Amino acid sequence: MSQHPLASSLQAWKELEQLYASKGKQINLTKAFKDDPKRFETYSRSFNSSKTDASFLTDFSKNLIDDEIYKKLLSLAKEAKVEQQRDDMFAGKPINSSEGRSVLHIALRDLPQDFNPPVEGVDEVKGELEHMKQFSEQVRNGQWKGYTGKQIDTIVNIGIGGSDLGPVMVCEALKPYAKRDLTAHFVSNIDGTHMAEALRASNPETTLFIVASKTFTTQETITNATTARDWFLKSAGDKAHVAKHFVALSTNVKAATEFGIDKANMFKFWDWVGGRYSLWSAIGLSICLVIGYNNFEQLLLGAHEMDLHYKNTPLDKNIPVLLALFGIWYTDFHGCQAHMLLPYDQYMCRFADYFQQGDMESNGKTITKDGERVNYETGPIIAGQAGTNGQHAFYQEIHQGTRLIPCDFLAPAQSHNPLGPHHDILISNFLAQPEALAFGKSEEEVKKELSAQDQQNSFLVKSKIFEGNRPTNSIMFPKLTPAVLGALIAMYEHKIATQGFIWGINSFDQMGVELGKVLAKKILPLLQGGDVSKVDGAGHDSSTSGLTKYYLTHRQK
Numbered sequence: 001m002s003q004h005p006l007a008s009s010l011q012a013w014k015e016l017e018q019l020y021a022s023k024g025k026q027i028n029l030t031k032a033f034k035d036d037p038k039r040f041e042t043y044s045r046s047f048n049s050s051k052t053d054a055s056f057l058t059d060f061s062k063n064l065i066d067d068e069i070y071k072k073l074l075s076l077a078k079e080a081k082v083e084q085q086r087d088d089m090f091a092g093k094p095i096n097s098s099e100g101r102s103v104l105h106i107a108l109r110d111l112p113q114d115f116n117p118p119v120e121g122v123d124e125v126k127g128e129l130e131h132m133k134q135f136s137e138q139v140r141n142g143q144w145k146g147y148t149g150k151q152i153d154t155i156v157n158i159g160i161g162g163s164d165l166g167p168v169m170v171c172e173a174l175k176p177y178a179k180r181d182l183t184a185h186f187v188s189n190i191d192g193t194h195m196a197e198a199l200r201a202s203n204p205e206t207t208l209f210i211v212a213s214k215t216f217t218t219q220e221t222i223t224n225a226t227t228a229r230d231w232f233l234k235s236a237g238d239k240a241h242v243a244k245h246f247v248a249l250s251t252n253v254k255a256a257t258e259f260g261i262d263k264a265n266m267f268k269f270w271d272w273v274g275g276r277y278s279l280w281s282a283i284g285l286s287i288c289l290v291i292g293y294n295n296f297e298q299l300l301l302g303a304h305e306m307d308l309h310y311k312n313t314p315l316d317k318n319i320p321v322l323l324a325l326f327g328i329w330y331t332d333f334h335g336c337q338a339h340m341l342l343p344y345d346q347y348m349c350r351f352a353d354y355f356q357q358g359d360m361e362s363n364g365k366t367i368t369k370d371g372e373r374v375n376y377e378t379g380p381i382i383a384g385q386a387g388t389n390g391q392h393a394f395y396q397e398i399h400q401g402t403r404l405i406p407c408d409f410l411a412p413a414q415s416h417n418p419l420g421p422h423h424d425i426l427i428s429n430f431l432a433q434p435e436a437l438a439f440g441k442s443e444e445e446v447k448k449e450l451s452a453q454d455q456q457n458s459f460l461v462k463s464k465i466f467e468g469n470r471p472t473n474s475i476m477f478p479k480l481t482p483a484v485l486g487a488l489i490a491m492y493e494h495k496i497a498t499q500g501f502i503w504g505i506n507s508f509d510q511m512g513v514e515l516g517k518v519l520a521k522k523i524l525p526l527l528q529g530g531d532v533s534k535v536d537g538a539g540h541d542s543s544t545s546g547l548t549k550y551y552l553t554h555r556q557k
């Protein structure tokens with residue numbers, strides 16, 4: 001028997017198809033809630049941690065499920081051997097099979113050493129954390145001085161993808177814990193504008209550049225870092241000063257050394273840390289600098305508590321597993337294309353961007369680990385925005401569009417900025433949107449609100465109807481603390497892993513980003529050569545050649 005069969009060949013999958021056809025698509029949430037006054041109790045789950053302040057409530061009751069469907073989804077997880085695959089991950093087995101690597105971001109936050117996978121490098125985690133602690137404390141307390149003896153007041157994190165999105169998202173989310181007199185810039189894009197704007201706002205005497213790159217070969221990051229170093233040396237002159245102003249976060253010590261970074265200023269991690277799972281590693285140095293090491297540690301511990309929950313909780317109470325199963329119910333049986341992440345917390349404004357990479361780069365795959373092409377959908381399109389902004393932008397489609405778009409709503413019970421009526425108003429929206437999506441507004445209700453004349457206008461009446469039955473998960477936590485954030489991130493990481501386990505794909509490589517990079521490297525000499533007459537013979541299609549010629553004739557001379 002194959003190790004990673006197509007999910008569609010599983011018995012539970014086939015039965016779910018039948019359940020979808022016989023009743024799944026007709027589940028009516030209004031009726032379901034009326035029939036079962038305890039539906040909220042039945043389908044909500046709590047996450048509590050004894051060692052941190054991380055806790056939250058997840059309400060799954062507004063999903064298009066009944067008891068039979070729910071149980072069948074759990075059987076799917078069993079039959080797909082989710083528990084075995086999860087345990088293999090925690091044990092350090094090389095589950096990233098295309099690259100022959102373990103997947104051990106869980107080891108980065110295993111401070112109490114509950115898992116201790118026997119993999120090379122795991123025993124170095126504590127030492128690296130200690131290095132990050134010492135360094136970040138020195139910078140924050142002013143002991144670390146720039147080349148003219150001044151304290152550091154600005155950091156520029158240079159990285160892209162996983163070496164950017166995690167640190168940006170967390171620094172934004174935990175701003176209430178930030179050292180406010182330390183300015184942090186995050187430069188990722190190869191577009192010179194990104195670096196130029198950061199440099200414009202920085203002083204070479206007081207700026208620390210953090211070059212964050214797992215491979216230390218990424219074109220954007222190396223180009224940006226080189227530009228930053230040139231800019232710095234223009235003022236500092238002597239190359240010896242680079243050591244005070246540049247540090248590297250990487251698994252590639254050799255390349256970082258060649259770039260000119262002092263060994264003492266290197267923070268390393270290991271090839272078993274995926275880029276999009278790396279904020280817990282040395283890649284989190286900018287987070288330590290901004291919020292302080294102790295808060296960073298709380299972030300790790302909150303995530304670790306979620307790791308324990310995922311590892312040790314039976315499937316029917318296992319929050320990441322349930323999120324994964326409901327997601328599969330929509331993606332593969334209801335035919336949904338997208339999934340929205342909607343945090344009602346301004347500090348979480350980059351959360352959806354972060355998990356856009358986390359989810360789409362992990363599960364945007366068509367080939368199973370056995371090398372077969374899937375005959376079902378895998379990872380959904382992830383998008384979202386901090387509430388209530390999204391309500392005034394794209395919620396129209398979620399409420400009345402032709403597509404079914406499942407959404408996760410997240411919100412804190414307490415605000416870091418309790419300002420007059422703001423938080424109650426915010427939360428009233430957080431509560432109202434899932435209610436509106438689930439229960440809608442019937443023709444009868446619409447008509448009641450209209451004048452006798454307007455009631456005759458069938459276009460108007462129909463336009464105001466909300467069909468309802470649009471599924472949501474709601475997640476509430478007391479306050480957005482470092483540990484709560486850590487647990488929420490880990491929860492989604494494990495949701496993504498679980499879905500990948502069921503779909504039989506490798507969620508931990510990203511071969512799909514390579515081809516474009518290779519072609520860009522082929523095109524670049526054509527642009528740098530600048531000879532329009534050479535374009536046609538360069539072996540590109542007529543579209544690429546036509547666009548290249550347009551660029552060469554219109555670019556800055």
Ligand SMILES: O=P(O)(O)OC[C@H]1O[C@H](O)[C@H](O)[C@@H](O)[C@@H]1O
Nearest residue numbers: 161162163213214215218275513
């Ligand atoms: O950290 P780096 O090696 O510079 O990689 C940065 C990013 O680029 C790659 O193309 C991958 O798609 C991402 O997963 C990765 O996070």
